[in-house]
Amino acid sequence: MWGFHRTREKVSQSQLNEAQKMEPFWLILLPFLLLLSGTEFSLAEKGERWQKYLSKIAAATKQYQPCSQENCSCHIRCSGVEHFILTMVDRLPDTEMVINVRDYPQVPQWVQPVLPVLSFSKTPEYWDIMYPAWTFWEGGPAVWPIYPTGLGRWDLMREDLKKSAAQWPWKKKYSKGFFRGSRTSSERDPLIMLSREAPDLVDAEYTKNQAWKSAKREESIVGMGGVLHNPPGLGLAPLVVDGVQVRKFHVSDALC
Structure with a gap:
């Protein structure tokens, strides 16, 4: 009986030692097991919560049409x-x-x-x-006639600017204001008129609004030294400076 009891005691002690060795592992593993079980229920709850939105997104994706x-x-x-x-x-x-x-x-x-x-x-x-x-990349204002289809890729434009800056340092440049752009509002009109009155001070011209992406049916006319943009459905608008109508030109739709 003693020997058996001793054997049982040795086995129990061995198992106890192994259990003590494994105890840190189980203490670490237990939170992960609890987390996984909790996550399973949580995912199920979230799935139900977001399902109505996912259904709407899926329906909208099927009905997608390109912007017209x-x-x-x-x-x-x-x-x-x-x-x-x-x-x-x-x-x-x-x-x-x-x-x-x-x-x-x-x-x-x-x-x-x-x-x-x-x-x-x-x-x-x-x-x-x-x-x-x-x-x-695309859809930018054209700078006529230098960039008739817009500035295009900016990575190439940066390289072009570096070369131009090296070729034309400030000491070689004219002391004159310069502007090319579309008529996004009437605020730019005085600048254009100043360019006409004092060309030695400012060189400013309007350009076509939206480069080569503009519809072919849209009409372009020469006005105030630049190419102005005429969207379909809009007529000639008078430019009035100090109460005097100077010239009629087409109003740009660049206000978007």
Whole structure:
């Protein structure tokens, strides 16, 4: 009996030693087991919670149609944004965001909740997330006749700017203001008129609004030294300076 009891005691002690060795492992493993079991229930709950949204997203994806110019005030800009997204959409995770194609930010800091809106311009008073403008690739204003289809790829333009800067240092440049751009508002009209009155001071001209992406049916005319843009449905608008009508020209739709 003693020997048996001794054997049992030795076996029990051996098992106890092994158990003591394994105790830290089980203490570490236990929280993970509890976490996994809790996660399983949590995932089930979240699946039910988000299912209605997932269903709506799936339905919207099936009904997706490319942006048409008839119902979009900034069709050219949307086209440029879509150009970039389609090149990388397969590498993106499931993502929900808003891309602002207007000239000004959309999410002031007093707005709650904060929304993930991507914009190409902002100030410290806005939560908008900055991103490169579509004009770095396509849909940008044409600078006639140097860039009749817009500035195009910004990576190539940067190299061109470096070469030009080296070729024309400040000491070789004229002391004169220079502007080329579309008529986004009447605020630029005085600058254009100043260029006509004092060409030695300012060289300013309007350009066609949206480069080669503009519809072929849209009419371009020469006005005030530059090419102005005439969207369908809009007629000639008089330019009035100090109460005197100077010239009629087509109003740009660049306000989007």
